[in-house]
Amino acid sequence: MKSYGEEVRANYYLNINSKGALFAIYLNGIKVDDRMSESHQSISIPLNIAMKSEDNDLEVVFSPVIGRDGGKYDFLIGPKESFYMNLSLERVSFKNRDRETVTLLNVSYDMEEEKIVTLDTFNGQNVLYASENIKVEKKIKYRENKKLHNPYAKPFEAFSVTSSFNTKDWFPSFIWEDSQKLEVNETLKNELREAYNKLYRTIDDNNYNGFLGYMSDLWVFTAECLGLDGLQGYLSSISLDKNNLRSPGDGTTLAPLNIPKDNDDFHVEILGNGKLATTLPTPIKWAKPNGKGSILKVAFYKDKNDEWRVGAVF
Incomplete structure (x- = not known):
C-alpha cells in the first residue's frame, strides 16, 4: 500500500x-x-x-x-x-x-x-x-x-x-512523528520499564496476535520503505515462527528479562528527535545454553492516547 x-x-x-x-x-x-x-x-x-x-x-x-x-x-x-x-x-x-x-x-x-x-x-x-x-x-x-x-x-x-x-527520493513519514515529546525522569523510566515488561510477557506467552499488535504498524512502515507489499510482504521476508516466539528454532530460548529495578541503574537514551526512548543494555534476548544468541533492540514512542508503542527496531 x-x-x-x-x-x-x-x-x-x-x-x-x-x-x-x-x-x-x-x-x-x-x-x-x-x-x-x-x-x-x-x-x-x-x-x-x-x-x-x-x-x-x-x-x-x-x-x-x-x-x-x-x-x-x-x-x-x-x-x-x-x-x-x-x-x-x-x-x-x-x-x-x-x-x-x-x-x-x-x-x-x-x-x-x-x-x-x-x-x-x-x-x-x-x-x-x-x-x-x-x-x-x-x-x-x-x-x-x-x-x-x-x-x-x-x-x-x-x-x-x-x-x-x-x-530526490520519496520515503514515508515515521510512524512516531506525531507522538509525544519525551523527557527522562522517574515517571518515564517507570512507564518505559512497564512497556518492556508487557512486550516481554507477550513473547513469553507465545501471544502472536499480541506481538503483531505491537509490531504491525512498524512492519507496514518498514515494508513501504523497502518496496515490499504491505504487512504480508514484510512477514514473508523474515523468519518468524508465530507458533513459538519463545524458542524460534535456532537453538535459542527467551532469556529472563534483564532490566534494572532501580531507576539509578536504568539508563534511558532518547532518540527520534525527542520522541523515541530505549534502554541499554537491551533487556530482551534469546540465548543458547552458552549464553550466545540474538537480541531485540526496540525503541518505544508514546502516542496521543498515552499508550507506549514500538516505533523502531535497530
Whole structure:
C-alpha cells in the first residue's frame, strides 16, 4: 500500500570505514549502527527505514580511545592522532540496479590544530559530494561534551560530528512523528520499564496476535520503505515462527528479562528527535545454553492516547 501514489525507488546503504574510536551513528534521530571497539571497522548497513524525503541529518557520536584505566570498559577518552572516519552513502536503484555513491563524512583529528578536520581524499581517491539524486552539504558541525550510550557502562564522554544531505527520493513519514515529546525522569523510566515488561510477557506467552499488535504498524512502515507489499510482504521476508516466539528454532530460548529495578541503574537514551526512548543494555534476548544468541533492540514512542508503542527496531 503506497502513500498518496508515492513509492520508494531505491535502496540506500551507509558504508562505514573507521578506526580509533567507539561510536554510534544516528540518521534523522534513529540509531542505525554502534560499535564498542576502537579497532578498524569496514561495514555496510541498510538505511531505508531511517531515511526521509528531501533533507536528512546524520550525526556520529564518537569516543576516541587513548587507553584504559583498569577494567575492560574503563576507557580513557581524548584526542587521538590515528582516529579517522569515512562515511559514504550508496544508492541502488530498484529499476536498473544503477549505483550512486557520495561522501557524507571524511574526517580525522589534527593534533597540531587540536580540532576535527575534513579531508579531500580517502584511500587515494577524491571524495564526491553530489550525484544525480543526492547532494551533501560539505560543511560539518563538531560538538564536544556529548555522551555515548553503550550496553556496558554509564555513557562515555564523547564528541560528535554532523552532516546533512538532500535526496530526490520519496520515503514515508515515521510512524512516531506525531507522538509525544519525551523527557527522562522517574515517571518515564517507570512507564518505559512497564512497556518492556508487557512486550516481554507477550513473547513469553507465545501471544502472536499480541506481538503483531505491537509490531504491525512498524512492519507496514518498514515494508513501504523497502518496496515490499504491505504487512504480508514484510512477514514473508523474515523468519518468524508465530507458533513459538519463545524458542524460534535456532537453538535459542527467551532469556529472563534483564532490566534494572532501580531507576539509578536504568539508563534511558532518547532518540527520534525527542520522541523515541530505549534502554541499554537491551533487556530482551534469546540465548543458547552458552549464553550466545540474538537480541531485540526496540525503541518505544508514546502516542496521543498515552499508550507506549514500538516505533523502531535497530
